[in-house]
Amino acid sequence: MRLEELEVYRLAMDMGERVWPIVAGWDYFAKDTVGKQLVKAVDSVGANLSEGFGRFHYKENRQFGYYSRGSLYETQTWLIKAHNRQLIDDTDFGILEKDMNTIGRKLNAYIKSIGKGPVPVTNDQ
Secondary structure, X not given: OOHHHOHHHHHXXXXXXXXXXXXXXXXXXXXXXXXXXHHHHHHHHHHHHHHHHOOOOHHHHHHHHHHHHHHHHHHHHHHHHHXXXXXXXXXXXXXXXXXXXXXXXXXXXXXXXXXXXOOOOOOOO
């Protein structure tokens, strides 16, 4: 299996690409404070999955899955702050929040599966 075939990775990467143009439209102060943190956190979800996927041992891969989950929670915090500060509208916030929940479920299933046979590609656990 290739990394790009892992659904949770594709979803995390897509979310990062959707957050970028939202933040790019903010004024300098908002970008420099909340925006940079949000982009770094959301990009870190996919980056940690890819780093773990490239590791030789299951234990290392699982650890990077945990880092990815931590980045997902950090992303949630920055999204809430952005929404509370009226930087993200209700519609975008609702969509991103739903996507984060989906990624979280799939990420937990992926972490649980590491070292236990085939990786769930499209499993909705």
